[in-house]
Amino acid sequence: MEVLGVDIGGTNINAGRVEGESIINQFYIEVDKEDSEQQTLERLFKCIDKLVSDTTEAIGVGVPAVVDCLKGIVYEVQNIPAWKKVHLKRILEDRYRIPVYINNDANCFAMGEALFGKGKLYKDCIGLSIGTGLGMGIIIDNKIYNGVLSGAGEIGMVPYKDSILENYASSFFFTENYGLSAKEVHDRAKQGNDIALKAFSEFGEHLGQAVNTILYVLAPEAIILGGSISKAYPFFKKPMEKIMDSFAYPEQIKNLKIELSELTESAILGAASLCYQKTENIKQVQ
Structure with a gap:
């Protein structure tokens, strides 16, 4: 076809x-x-x-x-x-x-993963796109859940601190708080820059809160990370997991899989x- x-x-x-x-x-x-x-x-x-x-x-x-x-x-x-x-x-x-x-x-990102990528391994999973914004697609029983006007999964719009999650768990976090693009911070982090490493540590904590919110509402088998910022995963993985450790149901966290998209x-x-x-x-x- x-x-x-x-x-x-x-x-x-x-x-x-x-x-x-x-x-x-x-x-x-x-x-x-x-x-x-x-x-x-x-x-x-x-x-x-x-x-x-x-x-x-x-x-x-x-x-x-x-x-x-x-x-x-x-x-x-x-x-x-x-x-x-x-x-x-x-x-x-x-x-x-x-x-x-x-x-x-x-x-589309979530559906692409479900058909072509890491999502093929799971019946219920989330595609979380971390880049300019924070986008989410929901796969339930191997089918996309759109909601009304494809509005399901707008995790970035959830109220958080003094704003919304997207302003803390996407590229906006770096431009607003460090005056640099996510790519610039990533490049500096790879060189061991302390400020860049601190920025990703904070970012990971905010993203961990987003993941916990997803778990409370949807309890998926897996969350597949994509988008440009997912390439910096090694720099925010541990801070994210530290926040996830505070999740109320340890058995659920134990069974959750965090995957990185490998699709080109x-x-x-x-x-x-x-x-x-x-x-x-x-x-x-x-």
């Missing part, structure tokens, strides 16, 4: 032609946040046009936004101000005449996974 996976980000649109578990061709195009809705759509069309073929059976799209998955409408896309309410499914299906499936990018181009594979989850529907489309 050949499908396209498309990740719409704040700076780039990345797409790949996917067969089975392999990306066989890729193309990306830059996004200008000053573009109109139609200009951004034209960039998206250009990206898809480079990859779509007569053998493409469906297109999956991951978007950093609130999504009506059934109707394929995206609302208030992060970092694309012109996209307030876009009937993306209808637009793409009218143009390409094949089924299109759309979901929130964090949900997980955003593309995650978007493509939307199509694989809908195989029966695709077969029914004329």
Whole structure:
């Protein structure tokens, strides 16, 4: 089965032609946040046009936004101000005449792990994406749980201290408290810089609180960490685990698995996974 996976980000649109578990061709195009809705759509069309073929059976799209998955409408896309309410499914299906499936990018990450990555080992797991923001996708009984308008899993918006968890357990923590990007802090930590090591120690404690919140609400078998900051895991692992040790139910912690995503181009594979989850529907489309 050949499908396209498309990740719409704040700076780039990345797409790949996917067969089975392999990306066989890729193309990306830059996004200008000053573009109109139609200009951004034209960039998206250009990206898809480079990859779509007569053998493409469906297109999956991951978007950093609130999504009506059934109707394929995206609302208030992060970092694309012109996209307030876009009937993306209808637009793409009218143009390409094949089924299109759309979901929130964090949900796509979790689905990609469930189909292609570490999540294959578990029936109930969480995909926790730690990067510019803090995103979460929920897999229950091998199926994604979207909630209303794909709103389930917004762990970053949970009230925490004087703000929300996302401001303490994502890149915002480093820029707000240390005036550096997460990557800059990671680079300095690898060189043994004391301030950078302290920053990751504090970050790990905050992330540990996020993990405990997830455990109290969902009690998954595993949490799979992805996103750019997950690459710095060795620097925040122990502080995170120290906070997790305070969790009220020790047996649950004992059985929890924390995994690191090993997928390359997980955003593309995650978007493509939307199509694989809908195989029966695709077969029914004329």
